[in-house]
Amino acid sequence: MNLDDALKTFVIESRELLESMEEALLRVEQSPGDRDLIAAIFRAAHTIKGSAGLFGLDHVVSFTHNAENVLDMVRSGELGITGELVALFLQVCDHMGLLVDHIEAGTEPTVETHARSAELVGSLKTLAGRPAAEENTPPVRHETPLERDNTNYGEGVESDNWHLSLRFGADVLKHGMDPVAFIRYLTTFGRIVTIVTLTESIPGGPEMDPECCYLGFEINFRSDADKQTIESAFEFVRDDARIRILPPHSKIDEYLELINGLPEEEMRLGEILVRCGTLTQAEIDAALATQAAARDSGEREPAIGEVLLAQQVVQPAVVDAALQKQRQVKESKQGDAALIRVNAEKLDEHINQIGELIIASAGINLAALKTGIPELLEAASVMNRLVENIRDSALQLRMIQIGATFNKFQRVVRDVSKEIGKDIRLEISGAETELDKTVIEKIGDPLTHLVRNSMDHGIEAAELRLARGKPAHGTLRLNAYHDSGSIAIEVSDDGGGLPRERILAKAIERGLVKPDQVLSDNEIHNLIFEPGFSTAEQVNNLSGRGVGMDVVRRNITALRGSIEIESVEGRGTTMRIRLPLTLAIIDGFLVGVGNSSFVVPLEMVVECVELTDDEIAAAQGRDQLNLRGEVLPFIRLRDLFGIPEAPPPERSEAEKLLLASVDEELAFLLQPIKRENVVVVNYAGMRAGLVVDMLQGEYQTVIRPLGAVFNGLQGVSGFTILGSGQVALILDIPGLIRRVADSESRRNRQLTKHRITE
Amino acid sequence: MSSPTTQLAPTPAADQSAVAAGLTEQQQFLTFSLGEEMFAIGILAIREIIEYGNLTEVPMVPPFIRGVINLRGAVVPVVDMAVRFGRPAGEITKRTCIVIIETSDLDPSVAGSHGQQMGIVVDAVSEVLEIPPADIEPPPEFGARIRIDFISGMGKVNGKFVVMLDVNRILALDEVAVLAAMSAPERGAS
Incomplete structure (x- = not known):
């Protein structure tokens, strides 16, 4: 992979992250207490910053860094989620998107872009409520006292020994310090009961730098010395190593914290526990033996955690934490394996080939019919069926969920409702409905049009809504579902519905309809798709110029789809787009x-x-x-x-x-x-x-x-x-x-x- | 179900020299006849030669587009060279062939011509010849009876001249496609 490829990946990933960041921002506005969402926003910004740093994209790093600072304050609860904050971060999001665009195009950001960066950074700092000078001071390290705090709840574990968890920094050797020397020093005032060396972070051959230290140690240590003494053993490396010291009979909570603090690697629960010094190898062996015996006798294999619990070797809470960690590691691995990024061109090529396969098999069928040999006919029909299956599954490959497209409208609805001063909520359903990627790409514009139209013309002003006995906030609904071989996408609102009489009057005025003509409701509704037709009294920058609905219909027709309207005056309108599942x-x-x-x-x-x-x-x-x-x-x-x-x-x-x-x-x-x-x-x-x-x-x-x-x-x-x-x-x-x-x-x-x- | 393919079989002499020189390919040309005249096309542009047949006519297109064929699953437009040169279409005989050409994107002025496959109908394919650059004369100012920009040069073969064609010009997509679009309303009105 050359750098260009890597940069391309960075651009794609950044876009995805920004998308999820935007989505999370919009959702967090509704539920400000959701820690997961805040964490997701922070993570997105942080990842972009980190990756940008790898490519030396300093302007992205410095900009994102400021955003991250504010997000960190939000995460720690120093700042609350406010509408103002979300609005600012949406702008930050957009701006980061712009920076990414520049990176993709290989152009330097323009002066305006830089000015915008500075402006946003200024707003961010104002929001954070602290002067710029403070920004780079390193966070104060809060040394948590190591004394055992008996007032805390939580039972102590059985172990009588100290537990030391050492992770030496990569530069330890370069600074002239030898990890072995520290361990040896420990033996001067105690006895190392067990020691587990963690070698997982050693990279493969070419990347490994022999001058770097990649090792970590878990030590079960028996000593009468106080923690002050033990801690002082590591005095010289304290700055570039992560050292955790747990006194004998430590609280379970501290063990849990330690387990969660372990580097992310898939390891067996038993090993984790052994490494933590909670269990000895003998205990874990015994537990394993029980598990094996259960398996031999044909019973359901009890999880190792259950076995350990049954033997009352460990406290349940410790096992839970370890199990959870194992599950997390597994899940993240599975997540990676379940999805493969495939070049869209390759996929198209594949589907083209299958198209040819269908044609070829039709030819074989025809030839088989001509010969009339029963075996050949049989074989041809079997092959035909298989080819059909392959076709279906191949077309399935191109199918993506419409959810991502729908979610983009969260932002549209939010921005537009602010702009026109209406309180409108978006409800999404059927987001998991799948349709062809090409169709999804092309449906965005017509949908945006319909959504804007509904918000502007459909949903009435709050006073009118209250007068009509509806809730003050309007509701816009996006829905998608499969319907007999095609897909239906609905944009519905609970607004005023299409004004039948006004449309008719307008149509007569424009000569589209003769005054004496009798039209059905449906025919009248369809008039709004006529070019240049608009009933809006005033034109604004959203809609009302009468360009649009005919374009919407044309776009949908181009996708071999159709659009229909269901509208009840005073109750609302539903626009239903029907599209074929595939274009191939x-x-x-x-x-x-x-x-x-x-x-x-x-x-x-x-x-x-x-x-x-x-x-x-x-x-x-x-x-x-x-x-x-x-x-x-x-x-x-x-x-x-x-x-x-x-x-x-x-x-x-x-x-x-x-x-x-x-x-x-x-x-x-x-x-x-x-x-x-x-x-x-x-x-x-x-x-x-x-x-x-x-x-x-x-x-x-x-x-x-x-x-x-x-x-x-x-x-x-x-x-x-x-x-x-x-x-x-x-x-x-x-x-x-x-x-x-x-x-x-x-x-x-x-x-x-x-x-x-x- | 494509028609039986005739492999590009260079004459023994040309074959041997190609093996010997390896890089002399650009000097090899396929010669074919249209009516009485001989023409030549550089073989690098040629994908294959197939028997004439199984052609589906496409209505409402300029007459020089004979139709389309199914080339192993790909739909390939077929141009009648004689009509493209403004002559009456040649009679279909046993020797009539479709030469499948891949227009190259060597000409940057022709946008989107990358890898477009097209067939040309010729009366008969004769042989693959080697024409050294020394034997190629620049195209004459006039008198060739076809558009001057279609000709890339005049090759001397056995003391006779063959017209060497610039297929990228003849099959230039912008020209062929625009013509197709233009002829639609004309025909509709007639």
Whole structure:
């Protein structure tokens, strides 16, 4: 790993830490007493400072250091959590993000950035309420008296010996001190009963510096000397070593503290206890033997702690502390192992390969059907099933929880509610709902829009709310859940709801709706998605300019999703976004025109009807159809795409193969009788028909992007590869309809022009 | 299910010299015919040569884009060289081939051209030749009947000239893609 890679990791980790810091800040505002949250905030700042120090990013270190000082005071209870403090720290958070951005871009912070740093540091110091000069004075070391305090609660342990815990600093040898000499000196006024050498911190070969001391010792020491004498033995190393001395029959609490103070390493409980001198090896051996015996007799293996307790060798509290420590060590190890950071590109590559696997297996299936060998068919179907499983699990890899996206809105809601002077709370549910990473990345902007909209237009001012008998604070809810193969994300508020009459009036005023037109509630609600539509009386910098909702709808449509509104006037509004689970594979409906195959996204297909000669005659040359009394405009794909009429005879073999892969229920539709079918599609409230030759049934469609060459193509959203190896086009129905509508209106305009010039 | 692949099989003479010199690859060119004329492309840009077939036409694109093929799971656009040069499309015969080209990103002015695979339809592939730099003349000012910027030079082979093509220019993404976008409304109106 070169430094650039390491720096990249630093940037990524810092962002994550800042995110969690922000989240913790927002939560701590609600529950100021939560020690865990305060610790989390402190830890985030501290880690960033530490890592930044490694890279020599001094400006980050010095800035973060000031923040950390204040946080330390909060942690120790000197400062209380106030709204002011949280607000300042949110700014600090943002600023640290900015510094990280600079690091990522490899640019030096600008003058403004430095000025901002200084400004924030100033605020931090004011908040801490102490002059700058004091800031660097080292903390006063509080020497805890070592005298045994009998007034404290807690029983003494059985051990009659002193317990010494020594951790020598790395520089001890360089300062001319030999740890062994101190230990030897101990023997001049007592007897070392047991000594355990801790070697865990010795690094591997190349990193090890032979001039450094990496050792620690746990000593069980029998002596009549007082602690003053023992302590004086270590007089010379007291500054660069951690020395703990526990007198005989020390309180359990002191042992617990010692256990917790041990370096983080996975060790067996017994060893910990032995090292602490609470137990002798003989005692632990006996306990182990009992455990082994229990295992042999087939019983549930009692935990070593229980065994020790049963034998009444140690006090329960000591065992608990040791067990807890062991668990902590294990958990942190497991946490590391359970997650793997994978390059997103590698993952995409993997999913692409699986897409190809699906295509290949479709090909094998087709070939197997052709041969009709039962064993081959069997094998092919087994393989098909496995491939499907692999596909599902691979797509699962891209799934991430929406929680992180939702949590970002804590901040948005907080800032916006301060800005517009409304008390609004955010409730989040369904944060564990998973959806495709690409979708999550792209849903952020539309969601922000909806959230802001709800806060600004939806939720009323406090007085109005009270007058309507609602609580003064508004509630905004973000919810996500899976719903039949798609995911629904809801943004709901308990505000005033959409003003039906005002929307209608506005729409009539703007000519979107004719005054005598009767519209359903739903149709009226959907009017707000029209471009340039706004009912807000005044425009502010949040919303009300009428740009937005149409953009929201367009963004969601681009993700192949839809949005619907549920609103009750005076009660609130719910915006529900529906999105496909993934963008890589869709359920398609395969149709054939001449020799070409096309895929229509299955979710848009409403029904399929036969286009009979009678109906063609009834249409009188118009491209319209009478569908149970409704006018259904249709598009003849053959004409639009200029596909030659009669399929050449050599193709019929391939077509037969395609027929074979189609569901039995649909097989009757594929009789060789020459007739056309209309696929009725429904999108965004529009209905249209596509005239095709053949209906070939449902098809798992792996989407291949259009690529740079075809990006300008309207009406086609991608390619897919059929089992036969043929490439088929995936139709972009809204694009297709728009295209036909545009070209028709253009033609009509031209006709009008001709008439005028004539 | 891709069509059977024809491995790039250099002629024995070229092969031997390539082995002998190792680094002379950039002097090797694939020659092919379009109608009567011979053209050459540096072999470094060429991925493979496949039989013509299994082509899916894409509607509403400029006529020089013949369609797309499935190349082992990747959808690759296929350009008809003759139409790109403003000539009528050649008749499909048994010798018609699709040469798969990977346009390089050597030309920094062409953004996003990195590693784009494209196929070109040629009437027949003839051989891989070694054309030493000494035998390559700069492109003539006029008279080549194709756009001058498509030509990188004129190679002398057996006393005849072959037109050496600059595939990165011919298949330049900005040009090909913009054309595709432009032709959409035109066609729609017609």
